Amino acid sequence: MTQQQDHLVVIGNGMAGCRAVEELLARDPTRYRVTIVGAEPHVNYNRIMLSPVLAGEKTFDEIVINDAAWYADHAIDLITGDPAQDIDRATRTVTMRSGRSLAYDRLLIATGSDPFVIPVPGRDLPGVISFRDMADVDRMLAAAQGAAANGGGRAVVIGGGLLGLEAAHGLSLRGMSVTVIHLMPTLMERQLDEAAGWLLKSALEARGQTILTEAHTAAILGSDCVEGVQLKDGTIIPAQLVVMAVGIRPSVALARAAGLEIGRGIKVDDHLVTSDPSILAVGECVEHDGNVYGLVAPLWDMCRALADGLTDRHSGYRGSVTSTKLKVAGLDVFSAGDFSGGNGAEDIVLRDASRGVYKRVVVRGDRLVGAVLYGDTSDGGWYFDLLKREEDVSAIRDMLIFGQAFAAGGAQADPNAAVAALSEMAEICGCNGVTKSKIVACIGAGHTTLDAVRATCKASASCGACTGTVEALLAVTLGDDYSGERNVRTLCKCTSFGHDDVRREIVAQAMRSIPEVMQKLTWNTPDGCASCRPALNYYLLCALPGEYKDDQQSRFVNERLHANIQKDGTYSVVPRMWGGLTNPRELRAIADVVEKFDAPMVKVTGGQRLDIFGIRKEDLPAVWADLNAAGMVSGHAYGKSLRTVKTCVGSEWCRFGTQDSTGLGVKVERMTWGSWMPHKFKIAVSGCPRNCAEATIKDFGIVCVDSGYELHVGGNGGIKVRATDFLCKVATEADAMHYCAAFVQLYREEARYLERTAPWIERVGVAYVRERIADDADGRDALAARFLVSQRFMQEDPWATRAAGEAREQHAPMAVFTPLDAAREMA
Amino acid sequence: MIGDWLDIGWVDEIPVRGSRTVQVTGGDDIAIFRTGEGRVFALLDRCPHKQGRLSQGIVHGGAVACPLHNWRISLTTGEALGDDKGCTPVVPVKVSAGRVLICRTSVLKAAA
Numbered sequence: 001m002t003q004q005q006d007h008l009v010v011i012g013n014g015m016a017g018c019r020a021v022e023e024l025l026a027r028d029p030t031r032y033r034v035t036i037v038g039a040e041p042h043v044n045y046n047r048i049m050l051s052p053v054l055a056g057e058k059t060f061d062e063i064v065i066n067d068a069a070w071y072a073d074h075a076i077d078l079i080t081g082d083p084a085q086d087i088d089r090a091t092r093t094v095t096m097r098s099g100r101s102l103a104y105d106r107l108l109i110a111t112g113s114d115p116f117v118i119p120v121p122g123r124d125l126p127g128v129i130s131f132r133d134m135a136d137v138d139r140m141l142a143a144a145q146g147a148a149a150n151g152g153g154r155a156v157v158i159g160g161g162l163l164g165l166e167a168a169h170g171l172s173l174r175g176m177s178v179t180v181i182h183l184m185p186t187l188m189e190r191q192l193d194e195a196a197g198w199l200l201k202s203a204l205e206a207r208g209q210t211i212l213t214e215a216h217t218a219a220i221l222g223s224d225c226v227e228g229v230q231l232k233d234g235t236i237i238p239a240q241l242v243v244m245a246v247g248i249r250p251s252v253a254l255a256r257a258a259g260l261e262i263g264r265g266i267k268v269d270d271h272l273v274t275s276d277p278s279i280l281a282v283g284e285c286v287e288h289d290g291n292v293y294g295l296v297a298p299l300w301d302m303c304r305a306l307a308d309g310l311t312d313r314h315s316g317y318r319g320s321v322t323s324t325k326l327k328v329a330g331l332d333v334f335s336a337g338d339f340s341g342g343n344g345a346e347d348i349v350l351r352d353a354s355r356g357v358y359k360r361v362v363v364r365g366d367r368l369v370g371a372v373l374y375g376d377t378s379d380g381g382w383y384f385d386l387l388k389r390e391e392d393v394s395a396i397r398d399m400l401i402f403g404q405a406f407a408a409g410g411a412q413a414d415p416n417a418a419v420a421a422l423s424e425m426a427e428i429c430g431c432n433g434v435t436k437s438k439i440v441a442c443i444g445a446g447h448t449t450l451d452a453v454r455a456t457c458k459a460s461a462s463c464g465a466c467t468g469t470v471e472a473l474l475a476v477t478l479g480d481d482y483s484g485e486r487n488v489r490t491l492c493k494c495t496s497f498g499h500d501d502v503r504r505e506i507v508a509q510a511m512r513s514i515p516e517v518m519q520k521l522t523w524n525t526p527d528g529c530a531s532c533r534p535a536l537n538y539y540l541l542c543a544l545p546g547e548y549k550d551d552q553q554s555r556f557v558n559e560r561l562h563a564n565i566q567k568d569g570t571y572s573v574v575p576r577m578w579g580g581l582t583n584p585r586e587l588r589a590i591a592d593v594v595e596k597f598d599a600p601m602v603k604v605t606g607g608q609r610l611d612i613f614g615i616r617k618e619d620l621p622a623v624w625a626d627l628n629a630a631g632m633v634s635g636h637a638y639g640k641s642l643r644t645v646k647t648c649v650g651s652e653w654c655r656f657g658t659q660d661s662t663g664l665g666v667k668v669e670r671m672t673w674g675s676w677m678p679h680k681f682k683i684a685v686s687g688c689p690r691n692c693a694e695a696t697i698k699d700f701g702i703v704c705v706d707s708g709y710e711l712h713v714g715g716n717g718g719i720k721v722r723a724t725d726f727l728c729k730v731a732t733e734a735d736a737m738h739y740c741a742a743f744v745q746l747y748r749e750e751a752r753y754l755e756r757t758a759p760w761i762e763r764v765g766v767a768y769v770r771e772r773i774a775d776d777a778d779g780r781d782a783l784a785a786r787f788l789v790s791q792r793f794m795q796e797d798p799w800a801t802r803a804a805g806e807a808r809e810q811h812a813p814m815a816v817f818t819p820l821d822a823a824r825e826m827a
Numbered sequence: 828m829i830g831d832w833l834d835i836g837w838v839d840e841i842p843v844r845g846s847r848t849v850q851v852t853g854g855d856d857i858a859i860f861r862t863g864e865g866r867v868f869a870l871l872d873r874c875p876h877k878q879g880r881l882s883q884g885i886v887h888g889g890a891v892a893c894p895l896h897n898w899r900i901s902l903t904t905g906e907a908l909g910d911d912k913g914c915t916p917v918v919p920v921k922v923s924a925g926r927v928l929i930c931r932t933s934v935l936k937a938a939a
Contacts, residue, residue: 526863526888818852
């Protein structure tokens with residue numbers, strides 16, 4: 001029997017709507033009469049390719065998917081530039097803005113997404129646009145051309161996701177000076193992990209874009225049109241064009257007005273049917289099984305299931321596993337699956353610093369569960385395939401990170417085999433131009449350790465990125481004779497480098513951030529561990545005084561909260577008492593604090609000051625405010641930093657005193673307080689050789705004698721008592737302070753993180769320290785000068801800034817939950 | 828009508844690679860963590876070892892290092908990692924439209 005054709009009306013002339021029609025026609029070209037209604041005045045084009053149009057790499061005609069002939073050939077009625085405005089489900093009609101209406105048998109909603117506009121003042125000003133369709137691109141091009149006529153203009157892009165970065169790239173190529181404002185700490189945080197995000201940011205900055213992360217937009221400024229953007233911290237960035245690219249939302253207004261069931265998107269079943277059986281929906285506007293998709297691949301999956309359903313084949317859509325393989329501004333990035341770690345997941349990381357490549361695969365049990373690639377995405381498809389098929393990867397695990405070519409060896413694969421397979425002429429060490437054959441010859445000549453190889457042929461002796469390969473060559477060449485483990489203790493399990501290597505490279509390569517160090521020195525974990533993060537933070541802080549932004553999350557709790565955590569979770573607070581001196585005002589303030597905050601204990605410390613115990617984290621800022629009001633600052637009793645300067649009463653009172661040890665102690669403490677160190681650092685000044693201040697078990701001790709000042713270093717009263725080594729004797733107070741500054745800086749620059757002065761001096765020898773501090777006058781002056789420069793940025797009382805409200809959230813709970821009636825709620 | 832999810836605030840109130848707490852009257856605090864990847868987890872704020880405040884530890888990868896004795900606790904399972912043995916109760920958490928929600932029943936159970 002001849003069946004009358006049903007009328008299928010498609011709202012949305014975009015990628016989803018047209019693809020659905022294509023799939024339908026491929027299954028049954030005659031079943032439906034099709035009408036497509038589009039809001040834009042165009043045929044169907046590839047929205048993903050808008051970026052190349054903006055960048056000038058493609059024309060609009062080149063990104064058209066279905067030209068006018070396609071609609072004509074398939075007898076599809078196309079209505080463009082006339083958006084659907086109303087769906088009447090009772091009469092099964094759709095009405096357009098022009099008033100025209102269409103009756104349907106089946107309706108397909110494919111309205112896609114709307115750009116999300118953040119609700120800030122000025123968002124409606126002319127010159128504020130989104131980046132969603134061809135009209136937006138035209139507006140951006142017009143703005144760039146207008147600006148070019150006036151010698152180039154400035155644009156701000158709000159949003160550091162894919163769209164935002166593409167817009168920024170295009171505008172930048174069109175001659176505008178572009179600033180990207182991104183709310184999160186790293187770019188594209190949903191697709192990339194921190195390390196890859198950092199690489200991307202560095203690459204974009206190298207191209208002249210300004211990238212501001214953790215930047216909150218407060219307002220868009222301007223009276224008649226856009227003039228700039230203001231951030232919450234008050235910064236104003238002038239701009240004639242603002243592109244809002246913070247995200248997209250399923251476009252559901254039409255469906256909602258029609259009374260269809262809506263979640264985050266239009267709710268559909270496995271056959272893409274909405275809560276009304278005669279209405280279907282597909283693409284970015286739908287929510288299936290709790291998921292909303294913003295990528296192309298799921299959309300194709302949906303269109304297949306939808307067309308099957310419309311032609312009574314009912315295969316059903318089961319959701320999509322997505323991967324993202326993108327070129328962002330010409331840079332290759334890829335991510336797939338779950339790369340958030342945890343839950344038994346193990347990371348395998350490969351970083352090639354010289355090529356700017358970062359690869360990370362996440363394995364859980366025997367399965368690959370996620371991957372992030374930057375710079376070289378050639379194996380993205382292979383990883384995605386392993387992931388989707390949930391293949392057992394245990395046999396190729398060791399080779400997985402090297403990609404398909406290496407792992408193809410299968411069960412026999414051996415990490416050393418990849419190295420063995422390299423050609424003799426392969427360059428292993430790019431820094432020093434050392435080939436495999438040269439290294440093998442070097443090993444053959446009897447240099448059988450990594451250090452020996454480094455010392456002779458220089459392989460891996462510079463940036464060290466090829467250390468692993470050189471070690472593999474040692475293993476391959478020497479077989480069982482290779483002793484394996486290097487004699488250098490690595491900083492932690494995240495790296496094959498030792499502390500000294502890391503510090504040397506931070507300075508040599510002028511590194512500026514923790515992610516940068518981890519990338520350039522090929523860390524094998526995504527964001528380090530509780531051992532390496534504080535060390536790197538300190539090394540950077542020491543190398544870049546005043547420039548490096550301290551990473552609070554890389555600090556141990558005591559240094560984050562500027563107090564000492566106790567076993568019950570409360571804190572102890574020690575205000576500084578310069579040289580162990582105090583006065584009634586300070587003592588009264590301390591007494592008041594103890595009573596006001598009900599502190600259960602106050603103790604006199606070994607460092608000649610008072611420790612107030614049992615303060616709650618929430619009360620710390622108020623405690624500090626009270627202590628500050630009496631003129632007291634943080635005693636840093638909690639830090640890897642200058643702790644106390646202990647003194648005796650000296651010549652002012654003591655009948656044996658030879659010099660003003662108390663006064664000198666106060667001056668030394670005023671000079672050194674606030675400085676961060678590899679470990680805690682204690683100083684003492686004794687007024688005579690009776691040494692009541694115990695200066696000979698301090699990191700730096702001064703013992704006054706009639707003829708001057710004896711300087712002692714490297715003492716320790718801790719687990720292993722060590723008396724100081726005598727450094728030298730100086731004549732004046734000023735000299736004593738100058739030598740002290742130089743010694744502190746030498747320790748700051750050369751000791752390893754968490755190495756006290758005692759083990760440091762035992763390691764390097766007191767002769768070395770004497771040579772640097774006592775014998776080399778120029779070197780001493782330079783060290784002291786560097787210390788004083790660094791101190792310019794360190795001597796700000798952390799308590800005062802906290803009492804004034806900085807990092808308030810660290811002290812307050814996020815929320816307080818009081819069960820109304822716990823027993824009833826439990827029932 | 829009491830739902831099973833407690834809305835405790837915006838996700839960006841938790842520092843990346845850091846933590847905040849939810850105070851529970853009459854019970855132990857809940858520690859809310861946000862990893863470098865932006866994932867959010869919740870555990871009872873109590874190390875299985877000596878009851879250290881996990882919320883004050885250093886967050887790295889999918890784990891937190893307890894500030895008292897450096898035990899590493901998995902944020903997903905609450906289990907001690909490495910050679911240490913012990914487990915901290917996990918509180919189900921989800922993020923919806925930028926808001927962090929924790930499971931009310933689990934909070935009550937943990938607090939009891």
